[in-house]
Amino acid sequence: xxxxxxxxxxxxxxxxxxxxxxxxxxxxxxxxxxxxxxxxxxxxxxxxxxxxxxxxxxxxxxxxxxxxxxxxxxxxxxxxxxxxxxxxxxxxxxxxxxxxxxxxxxxxxxxxxxxxxxxxxxxxxxxxxxxxxxxxxxxxxxxxxxxxxxxxxxxxxxxxxxxxxxxxxxxxxxxxxxxxxxxxxxxxxxxxxxxxxxxxxxxxxxxxxxxxxxxxxxxxxxxxxxxxxxxxxxxxxxxxxxxxxxxxxxxxxxxxxxxxxxxxxxxxxxxxxxxxxxxxxxxxxxxxxxxxxxxxxxxxxxxxxxxxxxxxxxxxxxxxxxxxxxxxxxxxxxxxxxxxxxxxxxxxxxxxxxxxxxxxxxxxxxxxxxxxxxxxxxxxxxxxxxxxxxxxxxxxxxxxxxxxxxxxxxxxxxxxxxxxxxxxxxxxxxxxxxxxxxxxxxxxxx
Numbered sequence: 001x002x003x004x005x006x007x008x009x010x011x012x013x014x015x016x017x018x019x020x021x022x023x024x025x026x027x028x029x030x031x032x033x034x035x036x037x038x039x040x041x042x043x044x045x046x047x048x049x050x051x052x053x054x055x056x057x058x059x060x061x062x063x064x065x066x067x068x069x070x071x072x073x074x075x076x077x078x079x080x081x082x083x084x085x086x087x088x089x090x091x092x093x094x095x096x097x098x099x100x101x102x103x104x105x106x107x108x109x110x111x112x113x114x115x116x117x118x119x120x121x122x123x124x125x126x127x128x129x130x131x132x133x134x135x136x137x138x139x140x141x142x143x144x145x146x147x148x149x150x151x152x153x154x155x156x157x158x159x160x161x162x163x164x165x166x167x168x169x170x171x172x173x174x175x176x177x178x179x180x181x182x183x184x185x186x187x188x189x190x191x192x193x194x195x196x197x198x199x200x201x202x203x204x205x206x207x208x209x210x211x212x213x214x215x216x217x218x219x220x221x222x223x224x225x226x227x228x229x230x231x232x233x234x235x236x237x238x239x240x241x242x243x244x245x246x247x248x249x250x251x252x253x254x255x256x257x258x259x260x261x262x263x264x265x266x267x268x269x270x271x272x273x274x275x276x277x278x279x280x281x282x283x284x285x286x287x288x289x290x291x292x293x294x295x296x297x298x299x300x301x302x303x304x305x306x307x308x309x310x311x312x313x314x315x316x317x318x319x320x321x322x323x324x325x326x327x328x329x330x331x332x333x334x335x336x337x338x339x340x341x342x343x344x345x346x347x348x349x350x351x352x353x354x355x356x357x358x359x360x361x362x363x364x365x366x367x368x369x370x371x372x373x374x375x376x377x378x379x380x381x382x383x384x385x386x387x388x389x390x391x392x393x394x395x396x397x398x399x400x401x402x403x404x405x406x407x408x409x410x411x412x413x414x415x416x417x418x419x420x421x422x423x424x425x426x427x428x429x430x431x432x433x434x435x436x437x438x439x440x441x442x443x444x445x446x
Contacts, residue, residue, distance in 0.1 A: 031086055034078065034079055034274075035079075036065055036079065047094050063086070069279055078278070080236055099133035100133055101242075102116050103250035135246060143305060146166045150190070155423075156357045162371050163340070166314055169315070169339065170341040172335070179318045185355070187223070192257050195258075203230060210225075224244075226243050234272070244260065251311065257314070262317045265300075265319050272288075288329050288330070300338065386419050
């Protein structure tokens, strides 16, 4: 019996194909807290590696890093984790191929980090599909036109800056002017099948606050949140933005109408700046290397309408204007790429007008394609009255203007309180698209 077992066992071993798989490993040559250089291995950009010993003897530790480039025969990696007591010539081993994102209905209601790991305490994500984290390249002819309006529940946007399904819009403002509150109003009321939210580079406190106050109840069940706070690695912040976009792309491929919220695009550019400067790129405008600004079109152009599936990604990006400068490089680059921008003014916020939307410099580039003639005419009339009042506001407040001198100014003064009431809206109020249009046309349509 023993001989028969030995014979069968040896025959099985002989039939099994033996394919040796060598372990790829390199050594850590330098590390400055963020950028690592490894020797002895060649890996494609985007590969995830584990750096360091297991630390079982109490010496050293392990972190994950991503390959971001090459220099003088060395592989450059960026730290993805926290601090670790790495030692010189620590082992560097690849643990994963260039990134794919988990996508699909299994992610609905979940919160993940930049690496795709769940952080909501609800256990692992099961049954998810896969999608390239960098997206799938599409022909310009695969993108459809924006022809249908999208209800976002904000009267000033619905009536004066109407957003279409598949449009890319930027909310541009300085710090503390109400970008996150406006996003919360949109998330709660938006008519979309799925909402994908990327909280990139913001404060950790704001992540929990956003989830509990702005993505609660029914909105949470149809939402996916990718949260990468400001204290995470710049590579993770960029991967978080790419992951959120990849999740939205997969839902669009299923024919769904997706709302992609990203707060904020500027933090993504800041992460690109950190990586570019670490790689030795020359700094140009405001310290941004060329790669940081060039990264924005690659990210933004992934949103839009898919003519094959019929799905769409309506993307809303917040753009932080450093120092309230409307000519900041990121603001200027985003404005040139997006299909519209909503400017929030600190002066309006200081006067207690929320949302503090500055109608004058704000624009929706697709509004004339998705709104009827009466709606567009009424919106232009309101804009004309507001612009006339703002141009002559100082004269009116000083008493230097005499009533009857100019009919346009008289009309602007008479309509100003109505205009401000139309723009002003409580944070917990929802004004449907139809109601906003009827109110606008009823007052300014004549």
